[in-house]
Amino acid sequence: MNARLVHFVWSHRLGLLVIVAVAMVLIFPLVTNNPYTLELTNRIAIISLAVVGLNLFMGSTGQISLGHAAFLAMGAYGSGVLTVHAGLSPWVALLAAAVLAAFFALVVGVPLLRLSGHALAMATLACNVVVHHVLLQEDQWTGGPSGLAGIPPLSVGGILLDNPVQLHFFVWGVLLLVLFGALNLVRSLPGRGLALLAADEIGAACLGVPVLRVKVALLVLSAVLAAVAGSFFAHTYGYVSPDSFSIFVSTDLAIMVVLGGMGSVWGSVLGAAVIILLPEVSDAAETYKEFVHGGILVAILLFAPQGAMRAIRQGWQLAVWRWRRAHATA
Amino acid sequence: MRRTLWWLVAGMLLSAAPVFAKETIKIGAFFDLSGRAAFIGTPTKLVAEMVVEALNAAGGVGGKKLELVIADTEGDPAKAATIATRFIHKDQVVAIVGPTLTDEGMNVKKIVHTGRTPVVMTVGGDPVILDGEKFGPARWVFKSPQRSSTAVERLFTYLKEKGLTEVALLTADDGFGKDGLRWMEALAPRFGITFVAKEAFGARDTDMTAQLTRIKHAAPKALVVWTIGPAGAIVAKNRQQLGMTVPLFQSHGLPDPKYIELAGAASEGTRMPATKLLVVDELPEGDPQKPVIQDFVRRYTERGYHKQFPINTHSGYAWDAIMLIVKAMEKVGTEPEALRSAIETTKDYVGVSGTYNLSPEDHNGLGVDSMVMVEVRDGRFVLAR
Amino acid sequence: MDWMQFIWAGLGNGAIYALIALGFCIVYGAMGIVNFVQVDFVTLGGMFLYSVAVTAGLPVPLGVVASMVGTALVAMAVERMALRPARTANHLVLVFLTVGISIVVRGAIHMVWGKNRMAVPPLTADDPVRLLGAYVLPQTLWMMVLTLLAILALVWFFRGTPLGLAMRAVASNPRAAAVVGIPAGRVRLAAYAVAGACGGLAGALVTPITTLSADVGVLLGLKGFAAAILGGFGSFPGAVVGGLILGISEALAAGYLSSAYKDALAFVLLVLVLAWRPQGLLGR
Amino acid sequence: MLRLEGVTKRFGGLTALDGVSFAVAPGTVTALIGPNGAGKSTLLDCLFGVQRPDAGSIRLGERELVGLSPDAIARLGLARTFQNLRLAPFETVLDTVLVGLVARQPFSLWAGLLRLPATRHTERAMRLAALQALDRLGLAHKADWPAGVLAYGDKKRLELARAIVAEPQVLVLDEPVAGLNRVETEAVASELRRLRRAGRTVLLVEHDMDLVMRLADTVVVLDGGRRIAQGTPVEVQRNPLVLEAYLGQMEVVA
Numbered sequence A: 001m002n003a004r005l006v007h008f009v010w011s012h013r014l015g016l017l018v019i020v021a022v023a024m025v026l027i028f029p030l031v032t033n034n035p036y037t038l039e040l041t042n043r044i045a046i047i048s049l050a051v052v053g054l055n056l057f058m059g060s061t062g063q064i065s066l067g068h069a070a071f072l073a074m075g076a077y078g079s080g081v082l083t084v085h086a087g088l089s090p091w092v093a094l095l096a097a098a099v100l101a102a103f104f105a106l107v108v109g110v111p112l113l114r115l116s117g118h119a120l121a122m123a124t125l126a127c128n129v130v131v132h133h134v135l136l137q138e139d140q141w142t143g144g145p146s147g148l149a150g151i152p153p154l155s156v157g158g159i160l161l162d163n164p165v166q167l168h169f170f171v172w173g174v175l176l177l178v179l180f181g182a183l184n185l186v187r188s189l190p191g192r193g194l195a196l197l198a199a200d201e202i203g204a205a206c207l208g209v210p211v212l213r214v215k216v217a218l219l220v221l222s223a224v225l226a227a228v229a230g231s232f233f234a235h236t237y238g239y240v241s242p243d244s245f246s247i248f249v250s251t252d253l254a255i256m257v258v259l260g261g262m263g264s265v266w267g268s269v270l271g272a273a274v275i276i277l278l279p280e281v282s283d284a285a286e287t288y289k290e291f292v293h294g295g296i297l298v299a300i301l302l303f304a305p306q307g308a309m310r311a312i313r314q315g316w317q318l319a320v321w322r323w324r325r326a327h328a329t330a
Numbered sequence B: 001m002r003r004t005l006w007w008l009v010a011g012m013l014l015s016a017a018p019v020f021a022k023e024t025i026k027i028g029a030f031f032d033l034s035g036r037a038a039f040i041g042t043p044t045k046l047v048a049e050m051v052v053e054a055l056n057a058a059g060g061v062g063g064k065k066l067e068l069v070i071a072d073t074e075g076d077p078a079k080a081a082t083i084a085t086r087f088i089h090k091d092q093v094v095a096i097v098g099p100t101l102t103d104e105g106m107n108v109k110k111i112v113h114t115g116r117t118p119v120v121m122t123v124g125g126d127p128v129i130l131d132g133e134k135f136g137p138a139r140w141v142f143k144s145p146q147r148s149s150t151a152v153e154r155l156f157t158y159l160k161e162k163g164l165t166e167v168a169l170l171t172a173d174d175g176f177g178k179d180g181l182r183w184m185e186a187l188a189p190r191f192g193i194t195f196v197a198k199e200a201f202g203a204r205d206t207d208m209t210a211q212l213t214r215i216k217h218a219a220p221k222a223l224v225v226w227t228i229g230p231a232g233a234i235v236a237k238n239r240q241q242l243g244m245t246v247p248l249f250q251s252h253g254l255p256d257p258k259y260i261e262l263a264g265a266a267s268e269g270t271r272m273p274a275t276k277l278l279v280v281d282e283l284p285e286g287d288p289q290k291p292v293i294q295d296f297v298r299r300y301t302e303r304g305y306h307k308q309f310p311i312n313t314h315s316g317y318a319w320d321a322i323m324l325i326v327k328a329m330e331k332v333g334t335e336p337e338a339l340r341s342a343i344e345t346t347k348d349y350v351g352v353s354g355t356y357n358l359s360p361e362d363h364n365g366l367g368v369d370s371m372v373m374v375e376v377r378d379g380r381f382v383l384a385r
Numbered sequence C: 001m002d003w004m005q006f007i008w009a010g011l012g013n014g015a016i017y018a019l020i021a022l023g024f025c026i027v028y029g030a031m032g033i034v035n036f037v038q039v040d041f042v043t044l045g046g047m048f049l050y051s052v053a054v055t056a057g058l059p060v061p062l063g064v065v066a067s068m069v070g071t072a073l074v075a076m077a078v079e080r081m082a083l084r085p086a087r088t089a090n091h092l093v094l095v096f097l098t099v100g101i102s103i104v105v106r107g108a109i110h111m112v113w114g115k116n117r118m119a120v121p122p123l124t125a126d127d128p129v130r131l132l133g134a135y136v137l138p139q140t141l142w143m144m145v146l147t148l149l150a151i152l153a154l155v156w157f158f159r160g161t162p163l164g165l166a167m168r169a170v171a172s173n174p175r176a177a178a179v180v181g182i183p184a185g186r187v188r189l190a191a192y193a194v195a196g197a198c199g200g201l202a203g204a205l206v207t208p209i210t211t212l213s214a215d216v217g218v219l220l221g222l223k224g225f226a227a228a229i230l231g232g233f234g235s236f237p238g239a240v241v242g243g244l245i246l247g248i249s250e251a252l253a254a255g256y257l258s259s260a261y262k263d264a265l266a267f268v269l270l271v272l273v274l275a276w277r278p279q280g281l282l283g284r
Numbered sequence D: 001m002l003r004l005e006g007v008t009k010r011f012g013g014l015t016a017l018d019g020v021s022f023a024v025a026p027g028t029v030t031a032l033i034g035p036n037g038a039g040k041s042t043l044l045d046c047l048f049g050v051q052r053p054d055a056g057s058i059r060l061g062e063r064e065l066v067g068l069s070p071d072a073i074a075r076l077g078l079a080r081t082f083q084n085l086r087l088a089p090f091e092t093v094l095d096t097v098l099v100g101l102v103a104r105q106p107f108s109l110w111a112g113l114l115r116l117p118a119t120r121h122t123e124r125a126m127r128l129a130a131l132q133a134l135d136r137l138g139l140a141h142k143a144d145w146p147a148g149v150l151a152y153g154d155k156k157r158l159e160l161a162r163a164i165v166a167e168p169q170v171l172v173l174d175e176p177v178a179g180l181n182r183v184e185t186e187a188v189a190s191e192l193r194r195l196r197r198a199g200r201t202v203l204l205v206e207h208d209m210d211l212v213m214r215l216a217d218t219v220v221v222l223d224g225g226r227r228i229a230q231g232t233p234v235e236v237q238r239n240p241l242v243l244e245a246y247l248g249q250m251e252v253v254a
Helices: A002-011 A013-031 A035-061 A068-084 A090-112 A117-137 A164-187 A189-199 A201-206 A211-237 A247-260 A265-303 A308-329 B002-016 B038-057 B077-091 B102-115 B148-162 B175-191 B209-218 B231-241 B257-267 B276-282 B289-302 B317-332 B336-344 C002-031 C038-055 C060-083 C091-113 C138-160 C162-172 C174-179 C184-210 C216-231 C236-257 C262-276 D040-047 D070-075 D093-099 D109-114 D117-136 D152-164 D182-197 D209-215 D233-238 D240-253
Strands: B024-031 B065-072 B095-097 B119-121 B141-143 B166-172 B194-201 B222-226 B248-250 B271-275 B371-377 B380-383 C129-131 C134-136 D002-011 D014-024 D029-033 D055-060 D078-080 D170-174 D201-205 D218-223 D226-231
Touching (some): A035 A265, A035 B077, A068 A090, A090 A117, A164 A265, A189 A201, A201 A211, A211 B077, A247 C091, A265 A308, B024 B038, B024 B317, B102 B175, B119 B317, B141 B317, B148 B371, B166 B209, B175 B194, B209 B231, B231 B257, B257 B380, B271 B276, B276 B289, B276 B380, B317 B336, C002 C038, C002 C184, C129 C138, C134 C138, C138 C162, C138 C184, C162 C184, C216 C262, C236 C262, D014 D055, D029 D040, D117 D152, D152 D182, D233 D240
Parallel strands (some): B024 B095, B166 B194, B248 B271, D029 D201, D170 D201
Antiparallel strands (some): B371 B380
């Protein structure tokens, strides 16, 4: 009986996980409707959107991008500039910003993806620096260093998304859809090809994975997701400023991927949550906060280099195995 | 009437349950303590703690102790927004002081507006207290440092007096520098000032000889530099290196003994607008600010803060920010809307950085008379002649 | 003779970028990773100089030596305590491990030296000298001379000492080096020490000009990394050439094009070079 | 029919392949042998588009393969195993074999993201095919193990399973029994025999002369980048050039 239950749970683990996730998202605002908590969780959801995309790129190509904040910026500023200066509706602006980011990723991606390793990391970082600089300098459009305010919130079916609870359902709903898509992709046949691509480019190519096309496609996909996240960011806060999209934000995004585990879809959310919640924890340590912040980061990378999600999964598998063995002997 | 009622309620609560006696009035204070402006945010935090301690030693506000809830924005606007939400909804503070940077302040405006909590900011930029579509709601936002426009007016008045009207501008490309540039361009015609060169540099740049060389060719009568932090000192050193003799004027961001320390002999003769805090000894006896400033300086040095953070023109802003809140609180208590309008109608509060007269149109309340021109002479700041 | 003024400014900064880039290359050679703690080695160099020359009041040249030694010791501690226990050979994870270490080191700097800006004395008096039609600070000349000396010392180290030769062997073929019994641990430790000394020297030389604060190394370090990539990551002559090109092009951009966009122009140049030559200017 | 004509590849001054020509007839096992450094690996790299030959042509049926990308070549029906294992260690054994089917389908990220019912159906069919391939090589009971934890012999067989699952037109095996013990080698040999019976076309690159002699229909001998002999196993065994090439090698080894 018990064994059958375990088998059922195991074989339907993904479906069950999705059901549990949806249920948790639905129930969460009933448990706490404190705007502070919701602001944090909403931010986790928004950033996770970008991290899932970046993780698909990094996890499948094994390459670092240190420039994804530039795509976030394109979404945020695209939304901001088009709504504030051109008076477009938020959804149109969001769409236009996503298209812009996709186009930029395509143009930059084709020559740059010939690079690999540190050169690619540096090149993406350089793109980020340039975009950041444009945001600072072109102040008649971007508001320069003091930022761009007065960005209207999104609305869905006539409901204005301007309070944390409505935003919660919206951003987590979108994130779950994206996660679902990403999980599908990872489990699909092309997804298996991507997993091999991460481990071995030539091997993957010889098995029929169109390497350059896939790399560019994933860069574009991750750029679009980052741009959408940036747009949500802009419409949520109603304000954007260049330093929200500096290279340090890019490194943070990459750290979220590595922390959660490259190629792990759920790990993306976990990594985003850890990095966003870390200051809330380490703030309590006041003078020692940088030690706590950096120390936790170092500890996770030292002791769970495969990523937090895989470490958890391995722990779980170990537990299941032990349980099975105990019941086999009994 | 209302005040007595409040006192009455407070008194009843105090006598009724000793546990309530411990209840405090919470003020949220968030500054950049580890980010790019930690060197401004950290002393601001120290001063905020100092003023709260002083107030509590004097009996608190209406018999209740003040409690400061401190947080670190890390120079990140998104982080600042999170902290502001936490202050309002979790810590349930009555009012907020901070943050340190203009873009942090901008990202907080909407939150304090919907959260109905007054905030007195210690940021340099003016957009935080501008209201409207382009700037976001400013109804609940105040700021204690002078507006950039005030400092520009003070400087331009001085330049006009001295007949130094052909000016070369060298501005940082951060928020502070751009704000200054915007105001200088807007106010120049009124003072008959023309610009013969306009150059920019990054706030973290380490060499401005290229920009200064171009300025040198424009042969201005005065060189105005608008920045905050060490870049100003580097400009001073580069100017000396290139053998330029054109008089150097800095912004109100630089009156700081650190500037003299960093620029060394190159700082000699630099003039800049500043609060009276730096030249308190030279103030006439009748100046109402003199005793306030002297008291502030005494407390600051008693605690030994001046060893790492020598008193500069920004030192008093956190003091004034908290005092603006406390003065209003003493009048009307802690009900948000009442507190907000009490801050908005503050009149003749004599603070460290000037005499504040706020109004619904002016959420800063400091005029040109709150600033003086100072000059570096023999390694210290004195009133400029 | 404006251009001469710009060239001097560029050479000074370029020498520092080159020194930092060398630090990046040395660790890359030994471990195959980008060591982001290099950024803090630069800051530490300035801090040690401050402690020795200002706080303790000792002569500045002694301070420069102390900052090289001190930073090298810190670098060795970082390698020994934080990188060696890592349970992975995955380069990506190690790179981000160094980012985490960098946060901790910066926290330590904040605690020991505080958060305010500091002034650091230059090696010799601050009066500019007139050289080839430009005004040059003596410190700029020191930067160039000492960087050159450091490069010569490195050449000697890598060509003339057993440890240096071992490090070169590891850099060119790690597996073969392991087979012939070169102790990987000692090589990594030595690489960190040398990289730390390079960063420390750069910090001690540049902070009298830039002024000193806990994050002074971040932007400089970034430019150093860019210089290393520009020249071809891992190539020592490439690091020097990359540093100088970056420094000079920055100064010329500020002088002749747009001072507002000069930082961006340096990075645009970098991207263009990489698109043309993915392995960098002098990379293999 | 896979036909190579005058394939030449130079690395700097070194000529790795010097006008190599031979053909692999359909339904046969062709073995490619030669001492170390003879150019076998370079030849395979050229065949799969990893390297581009400087001259010559490689045709599969009527299609010219030179100039195509590796994935395009894989899609035309060439599959291979690798001398040095190329496996993703965290993927399960079953998933690893599934990757062998990537070339059989258009590579669409969209289809993966949306997971339409049609995709689901084909993937179920592919899973079945993958399990069958595993079963034939005796790995079915380890289908949910991570590939990284398998023993070396199992990994070799896993790669073989991955290569045959797509039923390619030409199967290229790069040293499939190197490092295997006798029992394991025998398992691979019987699988190869089964493939030949089923009419598969195989290009076998192998050191194990015993295996080559037992299985191959035709043997091609490379030395120093040139084809020095071609024929049936018996013919090749008697060829003095071949003996010299191998004996010379042996002397070096001894």
